[in-house]
Amino acid sequence: MTLDTVKHAGETPDVEQPWAELGLKPDEYARIRDILGRRPTGAELAMYSVMWSEHCSYKSSKVHLRQFGEKAPENDALLVGIGENAGVVDVGQGYAVTFKVESHNHPSYIEPYQGAATGVGGIVRDILAMGARPVAVMDPLRFGAADHPDTKRVLPGVVAGIGGYGNCLGLPNIGGEVVFDACYQGNPLVNALCVGVMKHEDIHLAKASGTGNKVILYGARTGGDGIGGVSVLASETFESTGPAKRPAVQVGDPFQEKLLIECTLELFREHLVEGIQDLGGAGLSCATSELASAGSGGMRVELDRVPLRDATLSPEEILMSESQERMCAVVAPGKVERFLAICEKWDVIATVVGEVTDGDRLEIFWHGEQIVDVPPRTVAHEGPVYERPYARPDWQDALRADDANKLPRPERPEELREQVLKVVSSPNQASKSWITDQYDRFVQGNTVLAQPEDSGMVRVDEDTDLGVAVATDGNGRYTKLDPYAGAQLALAESYRNVAATGARPLAISNCLNFGSPEDPAVMWQFAEATRGLADGCLALGTPVTGGNVSLYNQTGENAIHPTPVVAVLGVIDDVNRRTPMAFSDEGHLLYLLGDTEEELGGSAWSQVVHGHLGGLPPAVDLDREKLLGEILIAASRDGMIDAAHDLSDGGLIQAVTESCLRGGKGARLVVPDGLDAFTFLFSESAGRAVVAVPRSEELRFSDMCGARGLPATRIGVVDGQEIDVQGQFTIPLAELREAHEETIPALLA
Structure with a gap:
C-alpha cells in the first residue's frame, strides 16, 4: 500500500x-x-x-x-482560567490549587473497569500537566436502576477501576456521589475529579x-x-x-x-x-x-x-x-x-x-x-462551531403541572415512620460505604474530611494547616423539571457543602452531561442549564475555571436526565477548625437554618414512595445561599458550632439520620410552629442546614444569625440512642443503621 x-x-x-x-x-x-x-x-x-x-x-x-x-465574576484568586488543561486558584501562603472534573461515560459502559480506571488516569495527568502534584481524587457517578441486572455488571467494575487505579497511585478518594436512576440504564455517568497543589511559580x-x-x-x-x-x-x-x-x-x-x-x-x-x-x-x-x-x-x-x-x-x-x-x-x-x-x-x-x-x-x-x-x-x-436549534419540549408544561405537592401523604404517625425508613434505606439515600470502603481515603496522611462528609478536605501545608475543601453535586431530577433552576441548585448544593465544613468557596469546575445535541429539546436543556450556571456563578462570585461537556448520553431515543455536575473548591485557613457532620455530643442544641416551604418536586420522597417525577424543583435564592455560607464559615471559625450538615436530597430527616449515625448519638426533634411534621421532615427547600450548637454558644450563635437576618429555628437536642420526633414516632439508631447500611450490599451481592 x-x-x-x-x-x-x-x-x-x-x-x-x-x-x-x-x-x-x-x-x-x-x-x-x-x-x-x-x-x-x-x-x-x-x-x-x-x-x-x-x-x-x-x-x-x-x-x-x-x-x-x-459573565465571569471578579475574583482575584483566579490564576488560570478556561482554556488550559485545568483551572488554577490562589489559596494563599504562596500556594495554588488546580482542579478539574471530566467525564469517561461511554468507555465505562463498554468496559467498566478500564473505562473508569483510565478516566482517573486522564484527569490526574491534566492536573500534573499544570505543574501540580495531584493530592486527591473524587468520583461523581450515576448508574441505572439499582436492581437492574446490568447495574450489577457496570457498577462493581467502575468502582473497582476507580479504586484500583487511584489506590495504586496513592491518591486519596475524598468524595463524590453515587446516584441510581433508570434514565442512566444504558448510559452511566462516570465523572472523575482531581485536585493538585503547587506554588505559584510552578504553574x-x-x-x-x-x-x-x-x-x-x-x-x-x-x-x-x-x-x-x-x-x-x-x-x-x-x-x-x-x-x-x-x-x-x-x-x-x-x-x-x-x-x-x-x-x-x-x-x-x-x-x-x-x-x-x-x-x-x-x-x-x-x-x-x-x-x-x-x-x-x-x-x-x-x-x-x-x-x-x-x-x-x-x-x-x-x-x-x-x-x-x-x-x-x-x-x-x-x-x-x-x-x-x-x-x-x-x-x-x-x-x-x-x-x-x-x-x-x-x-x-x-x-x-x-x-x-x-x-x-x-x-x-x-474546529466547527454549531448553533444547534433548540426548543422547549412539548412535554415540559405537562411535567411541571404534575405537582408532587399533591401526592398522597401519610395520615398517621405510624405511616410517617414507615416512609422515613423507606426513604433513608432507598438506594440513593442509603449508605454508600460498600462502595467508598473500596477506596483509600486517607493515604498521604493529609485527608481531614472524606466521604460521607459534606465535602472532602485535604491539608495543603503541614506547618500552617492551610487546607482546601471540594464537593460535587448534581440533581438530574431537578434539572429535568427546570434546567435553569436545576443547574443553580447543583451549584448551590455544592457551594453549601463546602461552606458547611467551614471552607470559603472560591471557584468551580463542571461536567455537563446531556443527551444528543441533535435533539432540539436536549439543546434547550443544555442552553438553559448553562445560562443558569453562568448566572449563578456570577451571583455567588465563584468563577468557572474549566470543566467538560459530555453529550450524546442516550441510548436510542432515550436521553439521560440533564445532569450538570458542579464541583466547588473552597479554602480554609486552618483545617483544625473544620466542621464535621457528626452529632457526637449529647446536650448540644440542634438549629435549623433557613426557611422550610412545601417543596417536593423532584424530591427523594416523591421518587421513593410514589415513583413520581413532576412539579417544580425547590426555589433558588442565591443571596440566601451566600448568607448561609457566610454564617456557617464564621460559626466554624469562631467555634460556635460542633457539627453541620446541609439539607438536600431527602430533606431534614435524611440529614439528621446521617449525622446521628455518623456520631453514634440520637436526637429529639420538635416540629416548629407553622409546619406540619411531614413537610418538616421531607421538604427539600434549598438554602438550609442543620447545626449542632453547644449550649454555651447558643446566645452568641443565635444573635449572629439574627443580626445577619438568617432564620435560625431551634428544633431539638442531641440525645440518646434514637431519633424521636416528638408527638409522632421514635426510631432506634440500631434500626436506622440496619435500614441505611444494608441496602447497597444486598443489591450488589
Missing part, C-alpha cells in the same frame, strides 16, 4: 476517503479540503476527525459555554515556544488500545443492543502513571520544561496540535520515532491512539540530556520526536516522507 503523503494527496484529489466513518459531516470534510487547498492525507484526516469530534472540539456547546467568560502551560526547542514524548509506549477512544465514543449515541467497541477503550497501568508523576515533578523541580501537554483524548493528534497552536511558531514531528507496543500500527493509528500514561514536553536543547537522564532514572521511556520551528505549520513525517502539513490552530482551536 502506497504511503499517503502530502505530495500524493495533492496529486490525487479524487481518492475516496472514509470521512463519514470517522464521524465527519459532509460540510466538515469540505471545509478541511478548503483549509488545505487539497484533499487531506489519511493522517491529516485522522487528526481532524478526532480533534473536530464533539468530545474534543465542543462544537455544539461552544456558543453557550462563552457565557462562563462573559506550567500547554504551549510550544522557542525555535529549536525539542519535543519529547515520554511515558508508556503507544499501542492499539483506545484508537479513536473517547474522542469518537463520546460523539455518538449508544444503540440499544448494548456494549460493543471494546478495542476503543483505553487500557490503564497505574504503576506506570505513578512513575510518570514522580518523573514529571522532578523535571519541573529542575526547570527543564518549557511547555507540556498530557496525552488523553485524541492522543498525539491533540498534544502536537494544541502545543503548536498555543505556541509562537510551528512544529516538526518524526512520527516513526514514537515508541510502539505494536509495530504494525499505521501512522493514522499512532496519531489517533489514546494509549494511556503518556506526556509530551517542549525542552530547550541544552536541557535535553538532563531531561532524558531523569526519565531513565524513573524507568520512563523518553524519545525526542520533533522540534519547534520558526514557521506556522504542524508538519509530521513518517520515515522521511511528509504525511501532515496543516495550520495547527485549524486542528486544535478552529
